[in-house]
Amino acid sequence: MAEPVTDANTGLGPPALDHNDGLVRICQGDSTSLTFLQDASVNLIVTSPPYNLDMAYGDYRDDKPYTAYLKWVERWAEELYRVADVGGRACINIPLDTNKGGKQAIYADYIASFRNAGWSYHTTIVWNEQNISRRTAWGSWMSPTAPFVTAPVEMIPVFYKEKWPRKKEHRTPTISRDEFLEWTLGIWTFAGERPSRFGHPAPFPEELPRRLIRLYSFREDLVLDPFVGSGTTCAVAKANGRHSIGVDIDPGYCKLAIERCMGVYPHGPTQWFESSDRLWLTGAGPNQMSLPWNVALPVNPVADVTVKPAD
Numbered sequence: 001m002a003e004p005v006t007d008a009n010t011g012l013g014p015p016a017l018d019h020n021d022g023l024v025r026i027c028q029g030d031s032t033s034l035t036f037l038q039d040a041s042v043n044l045i046v047t048s049p050p051y052n053l054d055m056a057y058g059d060y061r062d063d064k065p066y067t068a069y070l071k072w073v074e075r076w077a078e079e080l081y082r083v084a085d086v087g088g089r090a091c092i093n094i095p096l097d098t099n100k101g102g103k104q105a106i107y108a109d110y111i112a113s114f115r116n117a118g119w120s121y122h123t124t125i126v127w128n129e130q131n132i133s134r135r136t137a138w139g140s141w142m143s144p145t146a147p148f149v150t151a152p153v154e155m156i157p158v159f160y161k162e163k164w165p166r167k168k169e170h171r172t173p174t175i176s177r178d179e180f181l182e183w184t185l186g187i188w189t190f191a192g193e194r195p196s197r198f199g200h201p202a203p204f205p206e207e208l209p210r211r212l213i214r215l216y217s218f219r220e221d222l223v224l225d226p227f228v229g230s231g232t233t234c235a236v237a238k239a240n241g242r243h244s245i246g247v248d249i250d251p252g253y254c255k256l257a258i259e260r261c262m263g264v265y266p267h268g269p270t271q272w273f274e275s276s277d278r279l280w281l282t283g284a285g286p287n288q289m290s291l292p293w294n295v296a297l298p299v300n301p302v303a304d305v306t307v308k309p310a311d
């Protein structure tokens with residue numbers, strides 16, 4: 001019998017790197033093919049995909065021709081639709097438009113791609129990021145010849161699978177009255193995140209997944225970020241008592257996400273090393289963890305993660 005294919009980038013077989021601490025699961029994998037996730041298993045997707053702006057991500061080339069980029073978006077939107085439960089929601093943080101290779105109405109194109117993939121459109125939240133550094137490209141100064149208008153906002157279109165209302169049943173909402181009143185007004189104002197804070201080129205701020213998770217999910221729900229990067233969504237989901245899964249194609253970002261979700265980044269120092277079938281993470285934890293620790297991550301097949309005090 002042929003050996004199962006296990007390379008994460010093929011999308012076949014189990015993920016190459018798979019860490020599960022009971023609340024957070026971080027997997028190295030390709031989100032166009034999440035074969036390690038079951039159909040209809042996810043309640044809320046919160047993510048920020050690559051924007052095709054030639055960003056220097058580790059393993060991923062962020063510079064596709066625009067039409068190829070949109071085809072790629074449709075592929076992972078279809079895969080997210082498969083893993084979403086009925087009533088599942090998808091909140092996708094994207095720009096309003098992009099300028100690379102000519103002006104593109106990327107937000108409008110995402111709505112079309114997601115609809116093609118089966119999703120229904122619900123609403124859009126405008127994130128007023130107030131990034132004034134973008135106010136340098138005026139085009140023609142004080143002349144109608146070719147002025148540029150730039151909106152310092154990002155968009156969060158919200159989609160759902162088949163039906164919008166969900167039954168509460170035995171599930172627990174965790175949003176407060178004041179949060180609900182403030183966040184159901186669809187212009188959200190808070191600052192972006194510094195890339196230097198977590199060692200990833202394009203993190204979003206914790207406030208973004210925090211609001212989306214508390215507004216759109218129950219505590220018993222499963223949250224997925226298919227482009228988890230430095231692990232922001234999963235760290236916030238954990239802080240809010242939700243189970244979550246984070247997927248990234250880059251093993252370095254997966255390790256970063258694991259460290260962050262375990263609460264050891266940026267407390268370090270930490271070190272990763274490999275044995276024949278395991279990845280080991282060692283280091284001293286943050287102050288409230290009294291013991292140094294070792295963590296063994298199964299490389300394949302998936303098994304329990306061992307956390308034990310160092311000798």
Ligand SMILES: C[S@@+](CC[C@H](N)C(=O)[O-])C[C@H]1O[C@@H](n2cnc3c(N)ncnc32)[C@H](O)[C@@H]1O
Pocket residue numbers: 029030031032047048049050051057058059060200202203204205226227228229230231232233247248249250253
């Ligand atoms: C905009 S970043 C996400 C940042 C994240 N929100 C955070 O706060 O750190 C996009 C991520 O998508 C990852 N990526 C690119 N292609 C992917 C794919 N096919 N499957 C999974 N992850 C992918 C990149 O490695 C990158 O870390």
